[in-house]
Amino acid sequence: MDKKDYKNVFVFAEQREGVIQPVAFELLGKARDLADALGEKVVAMLLGCGIKDQAQALIEQGADEVIVADAPELKDFLSEQYSQAVGQIITERKPSIVLYGATTIGRDLAPRIASRLKTGLTADCTKLEIEPDKDGEPEFRMTRPAFGGNLMATIICPNTRPQMSTVRPGVMQKMQRQQGRQGVVTEFTPQFDASKFKVKLVKTIKADKQVADISEAKILVSGGRGVHDKEGFDKLQALADVLGGQVASSRAMVDNGVMPHEVQVGQTGKTVRPGLYMACGISGAIQHLAGMEESDYIIAINKDKFAPIFSVADLGIVGDLHKIVPMLTERIKRELEK
Amino acid sequence: MNIIVCVKQVPDTTVVKIDPVKGTLIREGVPSIMNPDDKGGLELALRLKDQFGANVTVISMGPPQADVMLREALAMGADRAILLSDRKFAGADTLATSYALSGLCRVLDYDLIIAGRQAIDGDTAQVGPELAEHLGLPQITYVADAKLLENGNLQVDKENEDGIQVLEVEGKCLLTVLASAFEPRYMSVSGIMEAYDKEVEVWSADKIDVEEGKLGLAGSPTKVFKSFPKAMKAPGEVHEVTPEEAVELIVNQLKVKHII
Numbered sequence: 001m002d003k004k005d006y007k008n009v010f011v012f013a014e015q016r017e018g019v020i021q022p023v024a025f026e027l028l029g030k031a032r033d034l035a036d037a038l039g040e041k042v043v044a045m046l047l048g049c050g051i052k053d054q055a056q057a058l059i060e061q062g063a064d065e066v067i068v069a070d071a072p073e074l075k076d077f078l079s080e081q082y083s084q085a086v087g088q089i090i091t092e093r094k095p096s097i098v099l100y101g102a103t104t105i106g107r108d109l110a111p112r113i114a115s116r117l118k119t120g121l122t123a124d125c126t127k128l129e130i131e132p133d134k135d136g137e138p139e140f141r142m143t144r145p146a147f148g149g150n151l152m153a154t155i156i157c158p159n160t161r162p163q164m165s166t167v168r169p170g171v172m173q174k175m176q177r178q179q180g181r182q183g184v185v186t187e188f189t190p191q192f193d194a195s196k197f198k199v200k201l202v203k204t205i206k207a208d209k210q211v212a213d214i215s216e217a218k219i220l221v222s223g224g225r226g227v228h229d230k231e232g233f234d235k236l237q238a239l240a241d242v243l244g245g246q247v248a249s250s251r252a253m254v255d256n257g258v259m260p261h262e263v264q265v266g267q268t269g270k271t272v273r274p275g276l277y278m279a280c281g282i283s284g285a286i287q288h289l290a291g292m293e294e295s296d297y298i299i300a301i302n303k304d305k306f307a308p309i310f311s312v313a314d315l316g317i318v319g320d321l322h323k324i325v326p327m328l329t330e331r332i333k334r335e336l337e338k
Numbered sequence: 339m340n341i342i343v344c345v346k347q348v349p350d351t352t353v354v355k356i357d358p359v360k361g362t363l364i365r366e367g368v369p370s371i372m373n374p375d376d377k378g379g380l381e382l383a384l385r386l387k388d389q390f391g392a393n394v395t396v397i398s399m400g401p402p403q404a405d406v407m408l409r410e411a412l413a414m415g416a417d418r419a420i421l422l423s424d425r426k427f428a429g430a431d432t433l434a435t436s437y438a439l440s441g442l443c444r445v446l447d448y449d450l451i452i453a454g455r456q457a458i459d460g461d462t463a464q465v466g467p468e469l470a471e472h473l474g475l476p477q478i479t480y481v482a483d484a485k486l487l488e489n490g491n492l493q494v495d496k497e498n499e500d501g502i503q504v505l506e507v508e509g510k511c512l513l514t515v516l517a518s519a520f521e522p523r524y525m526s527v528s529g530i531m532e533a534y535d536k537e538v539e540v541w542s543a544d545k546i547d548v549e550e551g552k553l554g555l556a557g558s559p560t561k562v563f564k565s566f567p568k569a570m571k572a573p574g575e576v577h578e579v580t581p582e583e584a585v586e587l588i589v590n591q592l593k594v595k596h597i598i
Binding site: 016076079080083103104105107108110111112114115116118119120121122123124141145146147148149150151152153154155156157158159160196198199200201202203204205206207219243261262267275276285286287297298299301305310311312313314315316317318319320323324327328331332335336 | 349351352354431432433436458459460461462463464465466467468469470471472476477478479480493496497498499500501502503504505506507508509511518558559560561562563564565566567568573574575576577578579580581582584585587588589591592593595597598
């Protein structure tokens with residue numbers, strides 16, 4: 001394998017039910033930085049059924065080219081169908097870098113591709129950069145949390161191509177949409193081997209209540225063990241309502257069944273970076289901090305002045321959230337009425 | 339039915355502490371446990387065994403100390419335990435690890451392979467799918483339920499961000515399992531007694547179907563360039579005040595930040 005044959009930064013543009021997911025645009029934003037540093041192009045891979053007309057949206061958010069594989073086999077995500085298509089695109093087009101969202105789709109597909117192409121994959125990267133190696137050649141460096149977020153590790157993939165990473169939703173920033181930005185749309189027809197399609201989709205059961213995605217929220221009021229129960233979370237919800245935000249939760253309150261998994265922040269939940277993160281009654285286990293410390297402004301309310309959450313908070317209040325939160329809600333209501 | 343369950347011994351990362359002065363990981367006193375998602379996978383295998391009868395083999399790759407974890411698996415009800423332990427496996431990334439495990443699976447009889455979704459020390463979720471690909475098996479990840487149908491196929495619930503996909507798979511396959519869906523059973527007293535009479539088989543690289551150059555560090559496409567403690571941002575102000583003062587402080591800051 002000659003590394004010089006491999007060029008351009010590819011992004012797997014994940015769609016669900018024909019809707020391109022926000023993580024795809026975030027990855028394009030990062031891919032743009034990387035491609036500019038390398039003097040290469042950004043190429044999005046868009047797989048699905050009846051999705052070709054959405055390619056322009058990817059171009060306006062940073063792609064120079066969109067490879068569209070439009071086939072009935074690709075309507076819903078299934079590992080083998082998608083692995084065959086993405087594997088064939090990569091084999092034919094030889095990218096230097098491929099980025100995937102660290103979602104239940106990306107984390108299913110990317111390792112399958114890595115194993116098929118015998119190349120390296122780094123999961124849940126929080127930082128991706130191009131730096132000169134010891135010979136002055138550009139080197140792709142992927143940084144990720146390890147040991148449950150206790151350590152950071154920077155990983156390289158020196159000898160095989162493509163170099164591949166997954167990135168969680170909410171970690172990278174999308175670029176400003178440029179209306180009318182020009183790019184190329186290329187159609188790709190996968191050669192499917194249907195004899196390998198052993199998994200059938202019987203049906204899809206949507207989660208009963210559509211909880212708004214907390215990784216998209218600008219303001220989060222988040223609660224931990226100190227909130228105690230559902231009634232405690234009602235107080236947080238009232239505050240979130242006056243602020244126009246959403247309620248999130250630490251792992252403890254998901255594990256004990258008070259809050260649904262969809263609103264869990266942290267290593268085993270979601271990564272969030274809202275403008276305001278209010279941590280109420282959250283002690284701040286390292287796994288929780290890993291999911292929220294990139295928030296622009298963090299306010300923590302906790303009874304324990306030694307709680308680790310205060311080490312990442314911009315404003316820390318030692319006190320009882322059950323008193324402070326309702327008073328704060330009333331006060332903000334009055335402020336907004338002025 | 340022959341089921342292989344892949345398990346990993348991991349440090350309990352929820353109790354790992356950072357040395358506040360040196361900023362390094364304190365490993366002493368951190369217990370080693372069976373990775374929670376893998377334990378969920380073992381529980382699924384044992385439930386299938388209870389319902390339909392099965393031979394459950396637990397496999398692991400790691401140092402000799404992993405013996406303890408494999409005995410726990412035997413005490414829970416597994417029938418056989420094999421530990422891949424050899425210096426040739428050292429320094430393996432997920433691709434080299436999954437390759438070594440595939441070499442072991444190839445010399446065993448199996449109808450179903452179960453792995454945990456991800457391990458709490460690495461959180462990559464890669465070894466399962468990479469192993470499935472090495473063996474040419476279909477995979478289903480994020481498994482929250484699995485049952486055997488009358489036609490011999492498995493019906494599996496895959497948990498996604500936005501709901502559940504119900505999937506049916508024909509023939510051999512690999513599942514990666516969520517701990518939250520399979521509350522593991524306790525070891526039974528008789529199981530514990532038996533576990534210490536049973537043998538944990540320790541296998542070296544020459545007993546499995548692999549090319550040596552693809553093992554360990556040499557077979558790993560990714561390398562650790564550096565590792566470092568996470569840089570903590572400078573903490574802000576912490577105030578011990580009355581609720582009234584707290585509300586003032588917060589409202590003032592929200593105004594400064596133009597949030598209200």
